[in-house]
Amino acid sequence: MLEAGIFDVGVILHLKSLVGKMARTSILMAMEDFYAVHRNYTTKLVLHIRDSNGDNMRAASQAVDLLQNYYVRAIIGPQKSSEATFVSDIGNNSQVPVISFTATNPTLSSADVPYFLRATLSDAAQVNSLAALIKAYGWKEVVPIYEDTDYGRGIIPYLVDALQEFGASMPYRSAISRSANSDQVEKELYKLMTMPTRVYIVHMSSAFSFGSTLFTKAKELGMMSGAYAWILTDGIANVVDSLSPSVLDAMDGALGVRFHVPKSKELDDFTKRWNARYRQDNLDDPPLQLSIFGLWGYDTIWALAQAAEKVSMDNATFQKQQDIKNSTCLGTLGISTMSIGHKLLDAILQRKFRGLSGDFDLRSRQLQSSIFQIINVVRREPKGIGFWTAKHGIIQNLNQNGSEHTYLNSGPNLTQVVWPGEVSTVPKGWQIPTNGKKLRVGVQTSGYPELMKVEMDPLTNAIIATGYAIDVFEEVLKRLPYAIPYEYVAFHNVKGVSHGSYDDFVYQVNLGLVILNADWYKYKIDAHKG
Template identity: 30%
Template sequence: MKFAVIFVGFALLGLVIFVYCEKPAVVKIGAVFTHDSVIGRGAKTAMEMAVEDINSDPNILNGTELKMIMEDIGCNVFLGSLKAFQVIEGEVVAIVGPQSSEIAQIISHIANGLKVPVISYAATNPTLSSLQFPYFLRTTPSDSNQMAAIADIIDYYEWKEIIAIFVDNDYGRNGISVLGNELAKKMSKISYKLPLCPQYNLSEISDILCKSKSLGPRVYVVHIDPDPRLKFFKVVKKLDMMSTNYVWLATDWLSSTLDSFKRDENYLEILHGIVTIRPHIPNTSKKKAFFSRWRKKSTQSNITAYGLFAYDTVWLVALSIDKFLKERGAITFYSSHKLQLGNIAGFDGGELLLKFMSKTNFTGLTGPIQFDADRSRMGIDYEIINVVQGTILKVGYWSNETGLSVQSPESLKGSKVSSYIQLQKLNNITWPGGQVEKPRGWVIATTERPLRIGIPKRVIFDEFVTELNDIQSVEGYCIDLFLEVLKMVPYDIPFRFEPFGDGLKNPNYDDLVRMVAYDVFDVAVGDIAIVANRLEIVDFTQPFAATGLVVLAPIRNSTSSGWVFIKPFTLEMWLAIAASFVIIGVVIWMLEHRVNDDFRGPPRRQLQTMFLFSFSTLFKGNNESTVSTLGRIVMIVWLFLLLVITSSYTASLSSILTVRQLSTGITGIESLISSGLPIGYQVGSFAYNYMINSLNIHPSRLVCLASLEEYESAL
């Protein structure tokens, strides 16, 4: 009897194990998404094709049929929650979708409680992480990737401030928050954030766009939901904001919209000059074969990159289920009294299936499928596209590894990292208004008045600044320099020149500077000297010319004469030189005539030798040579003195013949101060106060000169 009981027990246990390990005939997965949407229309067909391909492949699931339960949730969070419960009630092992980040977040809460993995192919909200939602993963990259690409484009064109327009939900707010962080790394920023409600209308779009026109930045980043009617940019076009100096950058919602419907050049005309990005899917043979099948199956719409992600998502789930069945054998569900949800049961193998999903590594239509620590898709690059005259042009690529480049990321995989910097560029882009040059990205707000630039209305020495009264324009060296500097400013600055002065004499520059300090002028441009009293009330740019005082004095024209050669030295100097020749001759004779035959002979010959010896050293070598030590020492000293004398004479004579002489004898400020002579100064110049306050010159010595004629008569 004991053995019979044991036998029956083992039989029942074997039966339970057999039932538990038996592979099911059908495995169900759910799909909750918005069927009639830009992404949903293509995703529905793509997932149906994926299920067909999986069930027809004998190498996967080993005879078990994959069945997908699809539910349309519209764009309603509450309806999405109800549909998720309905799908789970059908004993699904995983849920594919939804495409909305908000609905994905709600369904992920439900999935956590029931241990059913949720795999989204379009929810890009960067805050959807595995820490908060452990049963959530996605086969699409989060918005962190595309925001890094947008930030690189902004940095490439050196724009420092932008305006962000976004849909006011988790998807929009969190995406723009990531963009702000990426821009901060590149020393740029989002100056203004303009939210749109999720059900925005034309009036709301018009209101925020009109508000943005009163702001300075002209670089816009638009991050909203896909819009098949493009009503946002229709309003932009209507408000004449698709003109020169505007920059419109759109995230991949726009590329998804453009890829989802048949190309219509008239429809694309309103997007002329817009730049957007889209996921880069390498053009493999597998992708070409899929598109060939797609064209035969669907003629109503085109497929977007997210449709391809949806196809790969179903394959990911199927491959993971295949591994699950090989290890565990059966699929079971559990019910808990704590849930109190009637027929809704949790999935026993949810954790194991999720593990297989996160570690599954295969190559799908969209390339290698791998996940990071947050279970977000890795390795997705982006294309930079430009809409030009109804045509979509690809102007470059972006990769997290190589940045911006005109070459596809897959072609750069073998390149050296050091060469990426050289390749980081884009092809030429046509901006709104047909502008080819890089827009400055900033203008003075339309509510602001133009800058008032004060310029001195000079009468004399007007090469620096002058007003042409006949054509009401301004020119001069300072004006040319100012206009060249403006070209280097990365935004347009409206301004107007306002002449300062009565036109009868040069204005007082201290008064002009005070006009800036008193906010009569915003800026002053001209030959304005930087002095201490002016620095106390205004700021100056870096000086572009050296400042200082120059003494202007009359000259006397020197007339050449036959005796000009004696002018370098005074009479006393000439007499001293002559005496030196005689003394040197006598000294040399005294030292040499006892030992040197050249200095001997009749008295007349010795006298000639004595006087000619020292004179002849100026022009040629002497026939007589010194032999005594003292004689040679004296000759060395004499030759050095001759070198000094001849050099001084040559320099003085050259100066006399070439340089005009001042008639007053004034050589600088010191001699000017001590001379007691009247000193003229240019009207309006800082020199008047400087000479009184710094040089302590009495005002009675200062004479104001207001015209060239007064300069001429004063000198």
């Protein structure tokens, strides 16, 4: 039997991470603030904070310990989407609600684990705002650069669908492993430079340190220039205020989308108190700016505390599972009797209030948003330049009448953007790669010009090849997931006289030349007719 009035809650965070430290301070302040206002409440949350250290199995182990030895009624966290996948299964089996305000992977659905609630937005919520930017600037191709994790991969199918609605595509996807070193990141950037696409969407969590390495290396390689466009998803954009000056300097000119937090006096007052408290809790750390994750953590405590008060805890016990054949600790976890877990879940789902983060409503089992702020990193600071709303699309101010916009040369309705390289001209989104070796393709006019005809441009002396064989070759290159720079090399002189026999032509392969043979196509066509 639990002590009357005590409501045990587990909290699992990566306490060494930026978001984990931020959330811990916010959660502890939420506890103090809530019970200072609700002194008459008869049920009080007691938090048991655990460190996952960013490890999936450690997060699961902490959850088992909290359920088995502390009989917690709810678990807040864990932080990562991959950790939440493990812990949500454990909570579901024990009928204990698991509430994460940081796990954003869209594939983590409460349909399979009904006791899991997302007190944050799914990453799928932001894809329309990202697609709106791509459409507004008329870009037709974009390359996502993302961490190769459940979190990183989760957004891709939704982003593909959003882009396809107006004809944009992803010619290549750049997944960066969590174990990648600086040299491997540089190698991937070099690969991107050989491709014509110059628009990148960066989807990395704040805990993924290579988000910083990526931009530092990109600047070193000259990729933070006026030819390139970089767009941040909210994984980085939500915490961009807390990045180091050197990283922000490398990021200069990037755009980003992040959850819009409405201003309020309560938020201003809390932010001042939070800054002082964070410095007190983390004396050896540099100052940190409060982000939306800290606010969601704060509001989650308020929602859970209200729900706990509503749910009667009389005679609430944990009953051991009957099947003891399973020797693992999972087989001995308790299940809440008298439907306490289900009652608590319903009470949380019914809690709708105005929190520090805005409207806090989990009736859909996750937060909903129709407003994202669009930011531009300028001189080491994230500058708000507009908004995206589900109703009005891209607008400069929220008090605008949502008239429809057509994006022509003027671009979207945003405050002036400073692009990489401190230029105001919108990047065209593509560029013929100038670095790296070109594929040299040998061609010569066939006896059948409709299959291949080779000419020389009198002004540029460039070789121009046309015909069916050329059409097939160029179509194949277009369908490759990466770009291959190439040039045609004629196997004859300016007067059209061949440099040698057919055998001499074929021998050029040994010298590094790829040849297109129109006679082979003629042979295949004749064989088909025969």
